[in-house]
Amino acid sequence: MAADRxxxxxxxxxxxxxxxxxxxxxALDAALPAPGLAPARLHEAMRYAVLGGGKRVRPLLCHAxxxxxxxxxxxxxxxxxxxxxxxxxxxxxxxxxxxxxxVLRRGKxxxxxxxxxxxxxxxxxxxxxxxxxxxxxxxPGLAPARQIDMLQLLATASGSRGMAGGQxxxxxxxxxQLDIAELEYMxxxxxxxxxxxxxxxxxxxxxxxxxxxxxxxxxxxxxxxLFQVVDDILDAEASTATLGKTAGKDAAQNKxxxxxxxxxxxxxxxxxxxxxxxxxxxAPFGDPAVRLHELTDFIVERxx
Amino acid sequence: MAADRxxxxxxxxxxxxxxxxxxxxxALDAALPAPGLAPARLHEAMRYAVLGGGKRVRPLLCHAxxxxxxxxxxxxxxxxxxxxxxxxxxxxxxxxxxxxxxVLRRGKxxxxxxxxxxxxxxxxxxxxxxxxxxxxxxxPGLAPARQIDMLQLLATASGSRGMAGGQxxxxxxxxxQLDIAELEYMxxxxxxxxxxxxxxxxxxxxxxxxxxxxxxxxxxxxxxxLFQVVDDILDAEASTATLGKTAGKDAAQNKxxxxxxxxxxxxxxxxxxxxxxxxxxxAPFGDPAVRLHELTDFIVERxx
Numbered sequence: 001m002a003a004d005r006x007x008x009x010x011x012x013x014x015x016x017x018x019x020x021x022x023x024x025x026x027a028l029d030a031a032l033p034a035p036g037l038a039p040a041r042l043h044e045a046m047r048y049a050v051l052g053g054g055k056r057v058r059p060l061l062c063h064a065x066x067x068x069x070x071x072x073x074x075x076x077x078x079x080x081x082x083x084x085x086x087x088x089x090x091x092x093x094x095x096x097x098x099x100x101x102x103v104l105r106r107g108k109x110x111x112x113x114x115x116x117x118x119x120x121x122x123x124x125x126x127x128x129x130x131x132x133x134x135x136x137x138x139x140p141g142l143a144p145a146r147q148i149d150m151l152q153l154l155a156t157a158s159g160s161r162g163m164a165g166g167q168x169x170x171x172x173x174x175x176x177q178l179d180i181a182e183l184e185y186m187x188x189x190x191x192x193x194x195x196x197x198x199x200x201x202x203x204x205x206x207x208x209x210x211x212x213x214x215x216x217x218x219x220x221x222x223x224x225x226l227f228q229v230v231d232d233i234l235d236a237e238a239s240t241a242t243l244g245k246t247a248g249k250d251a252a253q254n255k256x257x258x259x260x261x262x263x264x265x266x267x268x269x270x271x272x273x274x275x276x277x278x279x280x281x282x283a284p285f286g287d288p289a290v291r292l293h294e295l296t297d298f299i300v301e302r303x304x
Numbered sequence: 305m306a307a308d309r310x311x312x313x314x315x316x317x318x319x320x321x322x323x324x325x326x327x328x329x330x331a332l333d334a335a336l337p338a339p340g341l342a343p344a345r346l347h348e349a350m351r352y353a354v355l356g357g358g359k360r361v362r363p364l365l366c367h368a369x370x371x372x373x374x375x376x377x378x379x380x381x382x383x384x385x386x387x388x389x390x391x392x393x394x395x396x397x398x399x400x401x402x403x404x405x406x407v408l409r410r411g412k413x414x415x416x417x418x419x420x421x422x423x424x425x426x427x428x429x430x431x432x433x434x435x436x437x438x439x440x441x442x443x444p445g446l447a448p449a450r451q452i453d454m455l456q457l458l459a460t461a462s463g464s465r466g467m468a469g470g471q472x473x474x475x476x477x478x479x480x481q482l483d484i485a486e487l488e489y490m491x492x493x494x495x496x497x498x499x500x501x502x503x504x505x506x507x508x509x510x511x512x513x514x515x516x517x518x519x520x521x522x523x524x525x526x527x528x529x530l531f532q533v534v535d536d537i538l539d540a541e542a543s544t545a546t547l548g549k550t551a552g553k554d555a556a557q558n559k560x561x562x563x564x565x566x567x568x569x570x571x572x573x574x575x576x577x578x579x580x581x582x583x584x585x586x587a588p589f590g591d592p593a594v595r596l597h598e599l600t601d602f603i604v605e606r607x608x
Binding site: 039099116168 | 342420422430432433437447448459460472
């Protein structure tokens with residue numbers, strides 16, 4: 001699987017990205033229960049929450065990390081879908097009235113607005129399960145013991161010491177004065193853990209050795225924070241129409257953000273530093289890491 | 305692992321049951337994050353929702369099924385804990401205001417009453433993740449490919465075509481007139497799928513062959529329904545104090561139950577028939593199935 005380590009650097013980044021987004025959309029569609037299948041309303045709502053939107057940043061990272069080791073895209077669809085389903089479930093639950101109480105997501109009404117609260121609760125629950133179900137389908141050519149490691153990795157990243165824990169910390173932080181270290185601690189869990197999992201799952205598919213996993217882990221920690229800093233900058237600067245979700249909401253809810261704590265200019269310079277650190281962490285991989293380099297820049301330069 | 309197929313039938317059922325309940329409590333305690341670990345409030349709430357209560361029917365079934373094949377109890381703790389964590393998460397979410405809106409569970413305030421709604425939401429989310437994390441720890445002596453099958457089995461039983469789907473059907477059924485076939489369809493998903501998973505996970509630990517798995521699957525389908533019929537009978541007959549949860553609530557909410565549809569007497573005769581079918585399905589296993597026979601009787605005769 002990891003024989004051919006050549007990445008087609010001739011292919012334009014935009015073309016590569018569009019290709020991965022498209023195949024991820026198809027793979028998500030195939031992984032979700034068919035719309036007419038009973039219970040139909042639940043399945044319809046699951047599909048509503050997942051399909052037809054999203055930048056698919058985590059699947060892109062998973063595919064980009066796998067491409068370092070020459071893994072074929074077909075072998076990366078399952079982990080890419082699994083991590084995106086975890087992300088999707090977290091958004092559905094995060095939008096619920098008892099959490100962020102948000103009505104707009106990816107330019108559409110949130111799941112509990114379009115359906116109802118109880119359905120949205122079950123949608124999140126079932127999407128999480130579906131993530132593990134997808135990753136527990138045997139991946140051809142991969143040692144079963146390695147696949148169990150991947151399931152362990154995804155669970156650890158998603159649970160109370162990872163993403164769900166980060167949301168609990170976020171919840172406790174509303175209205176609180178956080179310093180930069182506390183804010184970083186929150187984001188390392190809330191968004192960082194799953195971004196790291198996306199990168200490492202892709203690398204696991206390439207039977208990556210421990211030192212490569214360590215290096216990619218350090219890279220992922222940087223872009224996880226980078227992603228959040230940029231998000232805070234966008235939230236402070238962009239309009240609701242551009243974002244596709246309610247803009248300025250963090251400030252309105254008195255949530256701590258990098259922009260609140262550091263100010264806009266220093267937040268931007270922090271983003272620049274993280275971007276450079278991320279590139280540096282990839283350096284030993286050379287050319288095969290081109291997609292991860294490009295994605296790092298993309299995370300900074302995205303305007304949506 | 306499956307060498308010694310002898311079950312210690314001399315040990316009293318009550319003693320065996322108390323032993324499994326005790327070791328399950330210890331294993332759950334060990335599987336859950338320590339109470340002081342950050343985020344402390346989330347971890348405290350997770351432990352509140354899981355520990356110190358519950359009959360542990362699913363772990364008992366898992367251990368009893370494993371004992372047919374001579375599996376040592378130590379090898380059954382992980383699947384027993386995983387299935388109980390899924391059950392516990394479903395109860396926390398089921399009790400939320402947007403679902404059953406219940407305030408009492410196992411004689412204690414429900415999780416969202418004791419803590420708050422957002423925390424209870426995250427508790428359920430994180431308990432589900434923890435279930436997969438526990439089952440993705442390598443089980444010594446078990447082939448990794450078999451363990452992946454077990455993860456697939458647990459996910460399938462828990463998701464939108466299993467337990468979560470059953471809750472969606474239940475939700476849609478409130479205030480509806482269901483016939484007995486529709487009610488059975490709901491319960492096969494809502495409670496039956498996870499009970500079946502508990503039995504089959506135990507059997508998988510014993511490297512059970514397909515015909516034994518089929519037979520145990522049929523047994524589990526019977527006791528899954530049996531469990532629900534008995535629950536409905538208890539709900540109709542018992543007091544809140546005895547149940548440790550709000551009694552007569554199903555009827556008050558106009559939820560379809562076996563007692564509503566069949567009447568108390570016919571529900572009891574249905575329970576008798578299911579009990580006999582369950583025993584019959586176990587017959588080919590002979591003596592080693594003694595614990596499953598005893599558990600079948602226990603499900604019918606329990607008064608709590």
